[in-house]
Amino acid sequence: MATYSGLFDALALRDWCDASATKSLMSLRKLKGEEVAWWDVPFPSLDNLHNACAAIPQTRDLTAWLEDSFLVIRPALRFFLDPLTQPLSWALDGTLTLFTSLPWWCLLPIIMLGVQFSAKSWRITSFVAACFVFFLFIDHYGYAIQTLSIIFVCTVLCTLIGVPVGILMSKNDNAQRLITPVLDMLQTLPTFVYLIPLIFLFKITEPKLYGLAIILYSIVPVIRLTNLGIRLVDKDVIEAANAYGMTSNQKLINVEIPLALPNIMAGINQTIMMSLAMVVIASLVSAPGLGTLVLDGINNLRLGVGFVAGFGIVLLAIILDRVSKAALARVDGSRKI
Amino acid sequence: MPSSSKTQTRTHSKTVNNGGSAKISVRNLFKVFGDDPASILPMIYDGIDKNEVQRDTGHVIGLNNINIDIADGQITVIMGLSGSGKSTLIRHLNRLIEPTAGEILLDGDNIMKYDQAALRQLRQTKMSMVFQKFALLPHRTVLENALLAPQVRGENLQGAETEARRWIERVGLGGNEAVYPHQLSGGMQQRVGLARALTSNAEIMLMDEAFSALDPLIRTSMQDLLLELQEDLHKTIIFITHDLDEALKLADHLVILKDGFIVQQGEPQHILLNPADPYIEEFVSDINRARVLKVSSVMQNDMKTKPTHGSVKGGMSLEELIAKAEGDIDRIFSVETNGKRVGSISMKSVFKALVRYDLKK
DSSP, rough: OTTTTTHHHTOOOHHEEEEEEEEOOHHHHHHOOOOOOOOOOOOOOOOHHHOOTTTTTOOOHHHHHHHOOOOOHHHHHHHHHHHHHHHHHHHHHHHHHHHHSSSSHHHHHHHHHHHHHHHOOHHHHHHHHHHHHHHHHTTTTTHHHHHHHHHHHHHHHHHHHHHHHHHHHHHHHHHHHHHHHHHHHHHHSSSHHHHHHHHHHSOTOOOOHHHHHHHHHHHHHHHHHHHHHHHSSSSSHHHHHHTTTTHHHHHHIIHHOOOHHHHHHHHHHHHHHHHHHHHGGGGGGGGGGHHHHHHHHHHTOEEEEEEEEHHHHHHHHHHHHHHHHHHHHHHHHTTTO | OOTTTTOOOOOTTTTTSSSSSSEEEEEEEEEESOOOOOHHHHHHHTTEEEEEEEHHHHOOEEEEEEEEEEHHHHHEEOOOOOSHHHHHHHHHTSSSOSSEEEEEEETEEEEGGOOOHHHHHHHHEEEEOOOTTTTOTTTHHHHEEEEEEEHHOOOOOOHHHHHHHHHHHHTOOOOTTTGGGSOEEEEEEHHHHHHHHHHHTTSSEEETTTTTTTTTHHHHHHHHHHHHHHHHOEEEEEEEESHHHHHHOOSEEEEEEEEEEEEEEEOOOHHSSSSHHHHHHHTTTTTTTHHHHOOOOOOOOOOOOSSSSSSSEETBHHHHHHHTTTTTTTOOEEETTTTTEEEEHHHHHHHHHOOHHHOOO
């Protein structure tokens, strides 16, 4: 006799309960028919109610239902998402192939040039060079380049998508109201949770699986800071733009984006750092790079491998942060008011 | 409401203009801030008090029945303390703020009827604006800032660049073309603002407290620069200020605002000598009258009295006249403007004119 049987008897629902019941094994307590002490009365949860009345579903039915319905809509979702996200796979594959097939003596100068161009600081460029020489020396260069190329693709895509979305949010209060909860959710969901629906949706060998996970996780700051930056543009300057008859497009290109640029770049800096954090976790779903070494370290209890790869990730983080911050500072410095 | 639209017009010594036909006419302009401004209008027409409206309905009356004729080629100064609605008023002229009721005629054309495109056209070509906080684009050089208006109009920048360089030179910033605004002092930044307005080549210039953020000395030099430019350009300038000295120095036509309505408007010397109400009296009481009043404002219009000590110019200040008379109270001068005798002035009338209005009663 389950705790809540009496309740269903009293409500005259016994027939309804038993109608759908299949004879199942009874628990020991049920067989004994012991009364439960008041101290141990359980909460009327789905499982407990199910014990009393078989017509009520169990909690595992709920999760099974979710799983089933996801599987039902999966083909439809795939039909839309697959072609939509296919370019992401190509971009990731292409960049990975390109970066890893270039010999080190060819790629390294290109990276140095890029760093020098964006940060305009010899100190930072030589630091980056030293780091890469270190990677080469300990044979982690290939992994580091894989990680970097994934971050590169994801950051570019985050910026291409995030900046327009941020602009839309800054121009339209309704859009801001709608998008803000989504951003809140993306930011608060534990990183592993992202992977669950994606694993169901795509084959685990597809690069877009981890690409999407990284983009979803790291796009939030660039959207938020673009929105904030444009909303914070000096009202006096906007008024001057209006007074000289600028159209909204002229205002956006000539005033709002340039004045919001320091904030947008701060957002991109955050996005880079977050995609680095995610690319390590994404090694669980076949993202190549330093993360696979960390995973190897965990799975096979190889402390040294994990530590060295972890240190490599820290180095990469420092490089990415310094370079993007230096670029930001350079932009910021030319426009103090 | 004090009616003073019929102030007598005198030719001002400072300007050479074509008679002061109205370039812009502001007609029965009202502005109410709040959730439902239109509902407040009938109450205002009934003469409800500003504070009462604010207490009962939460609406703020920004402008209350404004009527101004802004003369072509002259400097019209709108003066008032903070909260008097002067900045609100100037933003109505290019519709940065939309009025609750009333019309604004530009060359007889009601700009309230303009759609967005026509309004942009107006702002791009006919009106330029100078701001209290300069409002320069921080990421652009002085030259690029000055080129704003031609750039917005989509003109060929090569041709506009010579024009911009000329104005930058003219406002005294020659050699700073490639410098960024943050590298300049406040006074120099406002010169960029001025060059930007001049490069737009608009006939009307709106100046919103343009010199208020500057140090007194720099302010004076900027005022001189503006007057000097106006000698050549004869633009229609609407100048907002809270500083009476500045207003008296610049104005051909002075409009004094208080709590959103016009207390008095007219020729500044006339207002100084004939304040319409106690508010204006109090306002003008601290002024150095000897320096501000001009001989032509105090002189008598008689041509017969024989001068004892020769002639003076009508544009001379009383202070200069007293110096010229060496403090002798018995002297009489004839007054000349452009070489023609227009009246005579006795030192007795000069000293009387120096007495504050409230002491004469």
